[in-house]
Amino acid sequence: xxxxxxxxxxxxxxxxxxxxxxxxxxxxxxxxxxxxxxxxxxxxxxxxxxxxxxxxxxxxxxxxxxxxxxxxxxxxxxxxxxxxxxxxxxxxxxxxxxxxxxxxxxxxxxxxxxxxxxxxxxxxxxxxxxxxxxxxxxxxxxxxxxxxxxxxxxx
Numbered sequence: 001x002x003x004x005x006x007x008x009x010x011x012x013x014x015x016x017x018x019x020x021x022x023x024x025x026x027x028x029x030x031x032x033x034x035x036x037x038x039x040x041x042x043x044x045x046x047x048x049x050x051x052x053x054x055x056x057x058x059x060x061x062x063x064x065x066x067x068x069x070x071x072x073x074x075x076x077x078x079x080x081x082x083x084x085x086x087x088x089x090x091x092x093x094x095x096x097x098x099x100x101x102x103x104x105x106x107x108x109x110x111x112x113x114x115x116x117x118x119x120x121x122x123x124x125x126x127x128x129x130x131x132x133x134x135x136x137x138x139x140x141x142x143x144x145x146x147x148x149x150x151x152x153x154x155x
Contacts, residue, residue, distance in 0.1 A: 001149045003038055003051045008152050010035045011051065013144025015135075018063055025135060033147045047142065054146050061143045066136065073137030078118065083127045097127070102134075 003009050012030040016022040028034045042048045046068035054060060066072050087094040090103060101117045119128040 001055065003054045003146065003149060005039060005043065006152060007038050008035060008148075008150050009038050009051065009146065010148040011144055012147055013060075013142055016141045016143070018139040018141045022141060025138075025140070028144075030145065030147055037152060051146065056146050056149055059143070059145045061141070063139065063141050065139055069140045070133040070135040070138065073132055077131040077136075079129045079131065081127050081129060083120065083122060083125045086127050086129070094122070 001007065010033040011028070012033045013028050014024050015026040016024050036042060036048070038048065038051070043052065046064060050062050051060060083094050083097070087097065092103075097117060097120060099117055099120055102114050103117070104112050104114045107113050113131070114134065115129050115131045116134065117127060118130040120126075
């Protein structure tokens with residue numbers, strides 16, 4: 001069986017920063033693979049489209065440019081707020097908030113999104129938040145393996 005439309009696919013993979021000796025930034029192991037339905041929507045995503053036609057046990061390796069991976073780094077995703085308002089919204093004491101801390105929230109679609117504290121100025125009560133994906137602007141290398149392919153359940 002091959003990766004094609006309307007198949008449930010299980011994959012294991014590691015994403016590396018695409019640099020000489022780039023470090024692993026995300027790993028989905030074989031004993032806990034990512035499982036997804038390969039459909040019209042999935043096929044349009046550059047990461048998944050490269051899997052089309054592969055079979056169980058096949059390995060894959062490819063490089064994705066930032067626009068095809070986690071997006072370009074967008075300065076418009078940098079937001080300034082008051083430190084006290086942010087602390088109230090997150091129920092975190094302002095004295096415990098540090099630069100480079102990550103927080104999450106659920107967007108209007110119910111999906112969890114993350115953001116990072118980019119800068120804190122306690123004297124002026126200001127905080128700068130970065131809503132870019134942590135890997136935005138990075139070229140990545142993906143290496144992985146097709147673990148399983150099956151027909152979807154009719155549920």
